[in-house]
Amino acid sequence: MRPLHHQLDGPLPAPEGVPTLLLLGSLGSSLRSWTPQVAALAARFRVLRLDLPGHGASPAAAGPYALDDLVDAVAATLDDLGTGPVHAVGVSLGGMVALRLAAREPQRVRSLALFCTSALLGPAEGWLERARTVRAEGTAAVAEAVVGRWLTPGFAARHPALVADLRAMVAAVDDEGYAGCCEAIAGMDLRADLPRIGVPVLAVAGADDPATPPEHLRAIADAVPDGRLEVVPGAAHVLPLEHPARAAELVTAHVLAVEGGGGDPTTDLTTDLTTDGGRHAAGMRTRRQVLGDAHVDRAVAGTTEFTAGFQDFITRYAWGDVWQRPGLDRRARSTVTLAVLTTLGQEHELQMHVRAALRNGLTTAEIGEILQHCAIYAGVPAANRAFALAQRVLDELARHDESGAAGAGDEER
Numbered sequence: 450m451r452p453l454h455h456q457l458d459g460p461l462p463a464p465e466g467v468p469t470l471l472l473l474g475s476l477g478s479s480l481r482s483w484t485p486q487v488a489a490l491a492a493r494f495r496v497l498r499l500d501l502p503g504h505g506a507s508p509a510a511a512g513p514y515a516l517d518d519l520v521d522a523v524a525a526t527l528d529d530l531g532t533g534p535v536h537a538v539g540v541s542l543g544g545m546v547a548l549r550l551a552a553r554e555p556q557r558v559r560s561l562a563l564f565c566t567s568a569l570l571g572p573a574e575g576w577l578e579r580a581r582t583v584r585a586e587g588t589a590a591v592a593e594a595v596v597g598r599w600l601t602p603g604f605a606a607r608h609p610a611l612v613a614d615l616r617a618m619v620a621a622v623d624d625e626g627y628a629g630c631c632e633a634i635a636g637m638d639l640r641a642d643l644p645r646i647g648v649p650v651l652a653v654a655g656a657d658d659p660a661t662p663p664e665h666l667r668a669i670a671d672a673v674p675d676g677r678l679e680v681v682p683g684a685a686h687v688l689p690l691e692h693p694a695r696a697a698e699l700v701t702a703h704v705l706a707v708e709g710g711g712g713d714p715t716t717d718l719t720t721d722l723t724t725d726g727g728r729h730a731a732g733m734r735t736r737r738q739v740l741g742d743a744h745v746d747r748a749v750a751g752t753t754e755f756t757a758g759f760q761d762f763i764t765r766y767a768w769g770d771v772w773q774r775p776g777l778d779r780r781a782r783s784t785v786t787l788a789v790l791t792t793l794g795q796e797h798e799l800q801m802h803v804r805a806a807l808r809n810g811l812t813t814a815e816i817g818e819i820l821q822h823c824a825i826y827a828g829v830p831a832a833n834r835a836f837a838l839a840q841r842v843l844d845e846l847a848r849h850d851e852s853g854a855a856g857a858g859d860e861e862r
């Protein structure tokens with residue numbers, strides 16, 4: 450097989466000591482399925498994403514393939530790029546390839562983070578049948594059913610554009626490449642490899658995964674010498690799509706622990722605010738504290754190739770720099786923010802920052818004083834509108850008790 454299409458992100462050239470992450474996707478996914486995690490991971494690691502054969506922009510040889518053929522292609526690409534040992538992270542088929550790589554060529558792998566995968570995924574006949582279907586009718590014929598297993602039904606219903614995009618991604622996979630990968634899964638049995646895995650393994654399961662339910666991940670975590678199982682609630686087969694921030698945090702904590710960094714990934718690398726990595730980590734923590742986890746999770750989940758650079762920018766510069774400065778406390782910063790947004794008539798941002806101001810300790814009465822003060826300097830119409838919008842937020846909070854349900858003005862950033 451020819452070397453695989455790849456994308457490298459993060460510090461380039463990588464300074465001495467910066468670990469390299471290898472990210473491998475599921476059957477039917479291209480490397481852009483990792484887009485929501487890239488900014489967070491690349492702030493502190495070198496991140497190498499590969500397209501499996503026939504997926505994304507990688508060429509497809511004629512099938513059938515064995516899992517070792519996929520491992521050969523990955524190993525050849527690592528050699529071409531001269532990466533040295535990597536922390537291998539894989540979803541489903543990507544996890545199977547990573548596991549086999551670590552068993553077969555242990556010098557290449559420093560740790561494994563395996564999402565929604567299996568050491569034995571039968572029945573083989575089901576995979577051979579899917580390969581026949583795809584060769585006869587194309588990948589578009591299976592796209593709807595495949596994506597139906599990737600996301601929980603409620604999440605899929607709330608994100609129709611994402612579902613359409615994922616179906617298009619599956620339908621774009623080369624028919625022969627997809628069928629060959631199905632045949633690789635049909636012939637795969639990694640159970641004998643598990644006791645020989647010499648690196649720490651994080652096995653992450655989606656609690657509602659219909660394709661590789663948690664017992665598949667538990668079997669891996671139990672059989673490897675150094676394994677840990679994490680089960681993520683409200684997640685189906687491709688949980689990094691539905692829980693992008695959680696997936697990035699799990700990988701980061703795992704890799705830091707293996708590298709000796711240990712501890713809480715949101716605080717460990719925040720000591721040095723002169724680096725992009727430190728600003729990103731501190732920014733993400735502050736953004737979560739001020740805007741709330743639910744908001745930040747939605748923003749991260751909604752990140753696309755188009756918006757990824759902007760997301761990274763606001764995390765590092767707004768939240769990792771200006772909001773970190775010691776000269777004003779968060780109450781004061783919220784006061785200024787409300788006044789400016791009122792003056793500019795930035796309605797969505799204003800509603801979001803009414804919530805943020807409450808989190809930062811301003812009272813409802815103080816928010817009212819700020820808006821009334823604006824009436825003098827920004828004009829009565831601007832303040833009048835701001836009062837109406839703030840009242841809407843207060844009413845919603847009274848109804849929802851800040852349960853994390855989406856609130857007015859929460860759809861942006």
Ligand SMILES: O=C(O)CC1=CCC(=O)O1
Nearest residue numbers: 475476541542543595660
């Ligand atoms: O496509 C599926 O049904 C689930 C799956 C198994 C291996 C993989 O990558 O996805």
